[in-house]
Amino acid sequence: MIRLIPPITAVETIAEGPSIRELHRLRQQYGPGRWRKKKGIALVETDDGAHQPAEIHWYEAHGIGKVKTKVKRWL
Template identity: 70%
Template structure:
């Protein structure tokens, strides 16, 4: 079983790209994680790859106050 990629350091250049009803998965987020003011965010971070290399990547995730970051995914390598 392989490990998931790991974020090294902090995420920078954070932007909100959708919030509230603008989020396609809002119903599923609320069912799984609970009510909250959900926002979809993106940022840039150093990510350790499966083979141990570290590279910059654009990452996307959802977050809500009191719940935190969920469904983190790498969108593209920079």
């Protein structure tokens, strides 16, 4: 289990609307909204208590918030 330590910096939108491959599943699971896939850099706390910067990706929609956050690569 990982834990993000705010703030998330260098936030970019990498896909939105129909460009998102998982759009149908996101709408089924979390509801309709203007879905965007985003990426950014954040400090991550690992299971052993170490803090390490990582590139993270997540989906978000207005009124729903961030969902499915995952580490894409360690920096």
